[in-house]
Amino acid sequence: MDHGDAIRAAIGYEERIRELYAEAAREATDASAKALFTALGADEASHADYLKSRLAAWEASGNLELPPLGSKLPDPKRIEASIARAGREGAGEALGGEFGALGRALRAEEETSAFYRDMVATLSEASRPLFARFLEIEDGHTRIVRAELDLVSRSGHWFDVREFDLDD
Secondary structure, eight states: OOHHHHHHHHHHHHHHHHHHHHHHHHHOOSHHHHHHHHHHHHHHHHHHHHHHHHHHHHHHHSOOOOOOOOOSSOOHHHHHHHHHHHTTTTOOOOOTTHHHHHHHHHHHHHHHHHHHHHHHHHSOTTTHHHHHHHHHHHHHHHHHHHHHHHHHHTOSEETTEEOOOTTO
């Protein structure tokens, strides 16, 4: 896969996950869930826009230009710390289809991260920085979605660490 093909594929991943979040936000009945899905969708939309601009620049000049890529979401470690400070009070069963939407989001984020991980491992050295930054951001999204899913499911896990079991 060449650089242009990789960017086109990445745009597809970003647009699919943006649509997943847009649909989840439209269907959410819980205000917090709607806000989360809206924020994640906006971040994914900005990723697609960034990739489209990088593809256009690459096609026009043949040069790989990488202006800084930010994220509209806070650093995932800051989010994790905030959730931990808030404790588990208020955690409960997700309303409506939010639980299912979080599950679909987690699968999509994991798939997208796997794509970027593969691009970092297989593309030329010149192409890797673009995809490495996206991998970092998408892995952060995965942690955020997993934390929300753990919180609402009361699965006995918190950020993938087993906290309790009914047999404890």
